[in-house]
Amino acid sequence: MTDTPSGLPSLLPGDLIALAERVIAANRDAGRRIALAESCTGGLVSAALTAVPGSSDVFDCGFVTYSNGAKQRDLGVAEEIIEAFGAVSVACVYAMASGAIERSDADVAVAISGIAGPGGGSDAKPVGTVVFARMVRGEEKPAAEERVFDGCDRAEVRRQATLCALELLLP
Template identity: 75%
Template sequence: MTDSLLPQDIVSLARRVVEENAAIGRKIALAESCTGGLVAAALTEIPGSSAVLDRSFVTYSNEAKQECLGVAEDIIDAFGAVSVACVYAMARGALENSHADIAVAISGIAGPDGGTDKKPVGTVVFARAKRDEEEPDAESRLFEEHDRSGVRRQATLCALELLLP
């Protein structure tokens, strides 16, 4: 039904996100690292997404996280870019630098290398911040598919789910 380059499950979920957020008048901001803009790409596949997506930050490097989102260098030094503390700061920074009502941040280790015993390949951390709430929600996941595309696909789906009302 679609000519999208993205998998149908991602496009279908993105459609739900756009439709349901548009219905309640909610604006979205994104702070993506390991997904490299895939969440924003999925949302912008959907006609009418401009009513929902305010902006997206692809902050792949640590410097970009600091400069664009205000993530403190000491957070990255102490906990790493793939940490609850980092994505928490990324989500808050996305809200502070947008007109959005909700922001989702993603940082992870897509592989094939870069993993450690404590943070193996497939580790992805998410945070969701809402303008009307003090504390963002954050969680860490270890995805089963350990190839780079699989991790990024699963992370994109998870981020989209976090954007559902």
């Protein structure tokens, strides 16, 4: 456990809390609100942000859409996208980020979907593959990237994906 800025213990690693503090401060200074659409991180990005006192000034909402059905129902991801490209795809995280913007008062949204393992990987998408999208309200197309966190266990894939998502929230 690490201590949060309020002095209370946190179950999250110190590197996540430190980066979340930077994200909250930078977005507060920029006057921006944040939304998240999380899959493989299961709410860790939201948890890191809300561990920071005053995060309600910045953090609007988080969607934890772990199943494909939840991605479709809660974020409006088209079934055809998941069937054609899979849940771990640029197309899917684009749709997730877009849905998060549409269903929130946020100015910026980050979406995360991946294969944390130990199973579920393939030659095309090995364990550790995580796809991210960042959408800013008013922009036509979100930015996206795919990373492969190689040689990691499930917890480490999720930690690294959370760090990456937090970095994408910096203005």
